[in-house]
Amino acid sequence: PQKPIIAAGSTGSIPATADLLTLIAGLPEGAVVLPGLDRDLDPASLEAQETHPQHGMFRLLAKMALSPEDILDWQGGDIAGAPPERRELIFNVMRPAGSVTDWRELGPPAPAALEGVDYINCPGPDEEAGVIALKLREALETPGKTAALVTPDRRLARRVASELGRWDIEIDDSAGLSLAQTPPGSFLRLTAELVAHQFQPLDLLAVGKHPLAAGGMVPAQFRQLIRGLEVSVLRGPRPAPGLAALIDLAPDKRTDLKNLLETIAALATEFTAAMARPKITLGELLKTHITFMEALASSDEKNGREPLWSGDDGEATAGFIAELMEVSDVLSDIEPASYPALLDVLMIGRAVRPSFGSHPRLAILGLLEARLQHADLIILGGLNEGTWPPDVGSDPWMSRPMRKDFGLPSPERRIGLTAHDFQQAFCAPEVVMTRASRVDGTPTVPSRWLMRLEKLLFGLDQDLAGKLFLPSAWLHWQAQLDRPDVVSPISPPAPKPPIEARPRQLSVTQIETWMRDPYAIYARHILKIRALDPLDAAPDAAVYGNLIHNTLDDFSARFPNELPVDALDQLIQIGAEHFEPLLKHPGVWAFWWPRFLRIAAWFVELEAERRQDVAVIHSEAAGEFVFAGSVGDFKLTAKADRIDELKSGELRIIDYKTGAPPSKTEVAAGYAPQLPLEAVIAEAGGFSGIAAKPVGELDYWRLRGSNPAGEVSSAGDEPAQLAAAAKEGLAALVRLFDQVETPYEARPSPEAAPKYSDYEHLARVKEWSSADGEEG
Incomplete structure (x- = not known):
C-alpha cells in the first residue's frame, strides 16, 4: 500500500494479531505503536514472566526480530500528561520478580512521581461506589475537565452509575446495559416464563406489574386490577397450575378479577397451545410469543408494537428476535419447556448502549475500552485480587502443560494484559485508586500491584508513602452525604386513639x-x-398445625362418644383426606406425614384410656362472655379446640399444641390466659351446646410426632383459681384501656x-x- 498504515493500541497478545502487526511494521509506510514500552528491561528476564505487563510486547518484538533499543519514541509529545517520574515509578513497581532485589539500589522517588495520585481504601463496595461517584461529581466543578472510571468489576460500575443518580447524572457505561435487563428484553423473558410455568403467581405478578403490560386497558386500571388480584387470589399457598384454577379462586363478587384473568387467557391462547406441544419449531414459537407480547402490551390508546419496539432497547430487542427468526429454519424442533432457558442463554452478552443522553465529560470504561481513551482524571476501581487482576483459576479440561504443548497461551497471560492496563492507566495526569476491604462480608486481598507499590514506597520513602496510604478524607465526605445533621432517637410508639x-x-x-x-x-x-x-x-409450621388440628377435630366430630373398633385406621383415613392437597410437596410427604402417623397412634391410645370417663366430646366449640366496662360492654370470644363433658359432671378443656405449650408459670402470671379464659366462658355456660359446669382440668396436648409422639401437661393444678384470676385480670385490663389516656404501647414489658x-x-x-x- 502507498498510504500510511498505522496499528496502535495492540500488544499482539493473539498470534494472528502479532502476525498482522509484524506485517504492518515491515511495510514502507507502516508503523506499529507499542503503548508503554519499557526499553530498560532485559528481554531474557521476561521469557517466563507471563504475568508481567511487558511480556506480550517483548514477545512481539522477538517475533519482529527487534530489540527494545530499536523502538523510537513517539514524536507527538507527551499527550498523557503524566510526569516522567511517574512512569519511572510504575516501571520499577512492575519489575520482574527476579529483579525485585534491585529495589534496594533505588533512591527515594521524586515527589513529582505521586503528584495527582490518590489511594482510597474503602470499608465495602457501597462506600467505594459512593467515593468514586463523589470524585466524578467533583471533577465536573472544573470546566472542561473529563473523568472516567476504569474497572473490570461490572457490579461496581452499576453501583457507581446508581450513585450518580443522586445528582441526576446519566453516565456513559461502555459495557452498556444487558438486553435481558431492558424493559422489552425483560418482558420477552418474563412472558415466556409465565406461559412455560403455567401462570404461577410469581410469574403472573412479574408480568402484570411490568411497565409494558396493559392488557388492552388504561395502564393504571390494569395495574390496579393486578394489585387486587395479588391480594385476593395470588397470595397464600400455591394454586393448581393454569389460569382456570386462578379464575376459580377469585371471589365471586370480584367479577372484575375474573374478567381480567379471562382476558389474559384469551390473549395467550395461541402461545399457550404452542407451549403445550411436545415439539415445535423455534420460528412458530417466536411468532405466537410475539403476538402475545404485543397484545399484552397494547393499551386502550396504543398498539403494543409502539412501546415494545421503539427506542434503543426496543430496536435492540427487535433485532435480537429478527436474528432468531433468520436461523430458526435451520434449527431442529425444540421442547417448549426449554424455551425460556434458551432465550436466557442467547441473550448473554447482548448489550444495549444509549445513542444519546449520557454526560459528555464522564464515562465508565472496561479495561479494553480504556486502552485508547484519554481523560484528565482516571479512577482505577476494584483493585482487589480476583477482580483486577482476575482469578484465572484452573481449566478442568486442559492443564497448563497441555496448553503449552498445543501452543495455546497460559491463563496467566490474562494477568499480564490486565497488568499492562493498570500500568498505562496509572500514568494518567490524575489518578485515583480504590478498593473495598470487604465484599459481601468477606475480607479481600489488595491487588498485587497495590501491594508492590506500597512495599516499594515504604522501603524508599516512608513519609511519601504515608501521604498516599493514609486514610482518605473522601471517605468522611462520602459518609456525610447521607448523614443527618441531628440524630434524634425515637421513642416507642404509644398511640392513644x-x-x-x-x-x-x-x-x-x-x-x-x-x-x-x-x-x-x-x-x-x-x-x-x-x-x-x-x-x-410453601407449607410452614402454621399450615402443619392447622392440618393436625383439623384432622383431630374432624375425628372427634365424627366419633363424639364411643371410639370405633378401627379407630386408628379411621383417623389415618381422615388425615389422608386433609393432607392430600399438600402431598405434592416433598417435605409434607417425607416429614409431616410420618409425624402424623406417630401422632395418630399416640392419640388413639390416649383416647382409649381417657374416654372411659367422658360422656360427650365437643370439638371446636364456640363461646363468648360479656364483661361490663366503664364505657360499655366488652365481649370475649373463644373457639376451644376440644371440651370434654366428664361423667363426673365437670368439664375438661383441651388445647392442641404442635409447638411448645406455655409453662405453668406463664399461665399463673397471666401471660398465657387462653385456657383460663375459656374456663371463665365454660363456667358461665357461654359455649354453645354446653351447660354451665365447673372446669376440672385445663390440659395441653402437645402433638410432637417424634419420640415421644405426644405429651399431656396441665395448665395449672387449680383451674377454678386460674379462671377467677384471669377473669379479674381481663376486667382490669378492659377498665384500663377504657381510659383515653391509656396508650397502646409496643412491647411495654421486654421480658x-x-x-x-x-x-x-x-x-x-x-x-x-x-x-x-x-x-x-
Missing part, C-alpha cells in the same frame, strides 16, 4: 397479644392493618414481649429498642 375507636370484642388468643404487645391490637383492630400471606407460600409479631417493623422496634439496650 379515642375511646369509640377502641375494640369492644377480642378473642381469647388476642387477649395474650393485648397483654404482651398492645400496639399489635391497635394496628390490627383500630388501623385495620392485616399482614399479607406470602406469595407462592414478656412476643417472640414474633406481624407489626414489629411497623412499630420500628429495632430502631428504638437498640437505643434502650433491649436488643441488637
Whole structure:
C-alpha cells in the first residue's frame, strides 16, 4: 500500500494479531505503536514472566526480530500528561520478580512521581461506589475537565452509575446495559416464563406489574386490577397450575378479577397451545410469543408494537428476535419447556448502549475500552485480587502443560494484559485508586500491584508513602452525604386513639397479644392493618398445625362418644383426606406425614384410656362472655379446640399444641390466659351446646410426632383459681384501656414481649429498642 498504515493500541497478545502487526511494521509506510514500552528491561528476564505487563510486547518484538533499543519514541509529545517520574515509578513497581532485589539500589522517588495520585481504601463496595461517584461529581466543578472510571468489576460500575443518580447524572457505561435487563428484553423473558410455568403467581405478578403490560386497558386500571388480584387470589399457598384454577379462586363478587384473568387467557391462547406441544419449531414459537407480547402490551390508546419496539432497547430487542427468526429454519424442533432457558442463554452478552443522553465529560470504561481513551482524571476501581487482576483459576479440561504443548497461551497471560492496563492507566495526569476491604462480608486481598507499590514506597520513602496510604478524607465526605445533621432517637410508639375507636370484642388468643404487645391490637383492630400471606407460600409450621388440628377435630366430630373398633385406621383415613392437597410437596410427604402417623397412634391410645370417663366430646366449640366496662360492654370470644363433658359432671378443656405449650408459670402470671379464659366462658355456660359446669382440668396436648409422639401437661393444678384470676385480670385490663389516656404501647414489658409479631417493623422496634439496650 502507498498510504500510511498505522496499528496502535495492540500488544499482539493473539498470534494472528502479532502476525498482522509484524506485517504492518515491515511495510514502507507502516508503523506499529507499542503503548508503554519499557526499553530498560532485559528481554531474557521476561521469557517466563507471563504475568508481567511487558511480556506480550517483548514477545512481539522477538517475533519482529527487534530489540527494545530499536523502538523510537513517539514524536507527538507527551499527550498523557503524566510526569516522567511517574512512569519511572510504575516501571520499577512492575519489575520482574527476579529483579525485585534491585529495589534496594533505588533512591527515594521524586515527589513529582505521586503528584495527582490518590489511594482510597474503602470499608465495602457501597462506600467505594459512593467515593468514586463523589470524585466524578467533583471533577465536573472544573470546566472542561473529563473523568472516567476504569474497572473490570461490572457490579461496581452499576453501583457507581446508581450513585450518580443522586445528582441526576446519566453516565456513559461502555459495557452498556444487558438486553435481558431492558424493559422489552425483560418482558420477552418474563412472558415466556409465565406461559412455560403455567401462570404461577410469581410469574403472573412479574408480568402484570411490568411497565409494558396493559392488557388492552388504561395502564393504571390494569395495574390496579393486578394489585387486587395479588391480594385476593395470588397470595397464600400455591394454586393448581393454569389460569382456570386462578379464575376459580377469585371471589365471586370480584367479577372484575375474573374478567381480567379471562382476558389474559384469551390473549395467550395461541402461545399457550404452542407451549403445550411436545415439539415445535423455534420460528412458530417466536411468532405466537410475539403476538402475545404485543397484545399484552397494547393499551386502550396504543398498539403494543409502539412501546415494545421503539427506542434503543426496543430496536435492540427487535433485532435480537429478527436474528432468531433468520436461523430458526435451520434449527431442529425444540421442547417448549426449554424455551425460556434458551432465550436466557442467547441473550448473554447482548448489550444495549444509549445513542444519546449520557454526560459528555464522564464515562465508565472496561479495561479494553480504556486502552485508547484519554481523560484528565482516571479512577482505577476494584483493585482487589480476583477482580483486577482476575482469578484465572484452573481449566478442568486442559492443564497448563497441555496448553503449552498445543501452543495455546497460559491463563496467566490474562494477568499480564490486565497488568499492562493498570500500568498505562496509572500514568494518567490524575489518578485515583480504590478498593473495598470487604465484599459481601468477606475480607479481600489488595491487588498485587497495590501491594508492590506500597512495599516499594515504604522501603524508599516512608513519609511519601504515608501521604498516599493514609486514610482518605473522601471517605468522611462520602459518609456525610447521607448523614443527618441531628440524630434524634425515637421513642416507642404509644398511640392513644379515642375511646369509640377502641375494640369492644377480642378473642381469647388476642387477649395474650393485648397483654404482651398492645400496639399489635391497635394496628390490627383500630388501623385495620392485616399482614399479607406470602406469595407462592410453601407449607410452614402454621399450615402443619392447622392440618393436625383439623384432622383431630374432624375425628372427634365424627366419633363424639364411643371410639370405633378401627379407630386408628379411621383417623389415618381422615388425615389422608386433609393432607392430600399438600402431598405434592416433598417435605409434607417425607416429614409431616410420618409425624402424623406417630401422632395418630399416640392419640388413639390416649383416647382409649381417657374416654372411659367422658360422656360427650365437643370439638371446636364456640363461646363468648360479656364483661361490663366503664364505657360499655366488652365481649370475649373463644373457639376451644376440644371440651370434654366428664361423667363426673365437670368439664375438661383441651388445647392442641404442635409447638411448645406455655409453662405453668406463664399461665399463673397471666401471660398465657387462653385456657383460663375459656374456663371463665365454660363456667358461665357461654359455649354453645354446653351447660354451665365447673372446669376440672385445663390440659395441653402437645402433638410432637417424634419420640415421644405426644405429651399431656396441665395448665395449672387449680383451674377454678386460674379462671377467677384471669377473669379479674381481663376486667382490669378492659377498665384500663377504657381510659383515653391509656396508650397502646409496643412491647411495654421486654421480658414478656412476643417472640414474633406481624407489626414489629411497623412499630420500628429495632430502631428504638437498640437505643434502650433491649436488643441488637
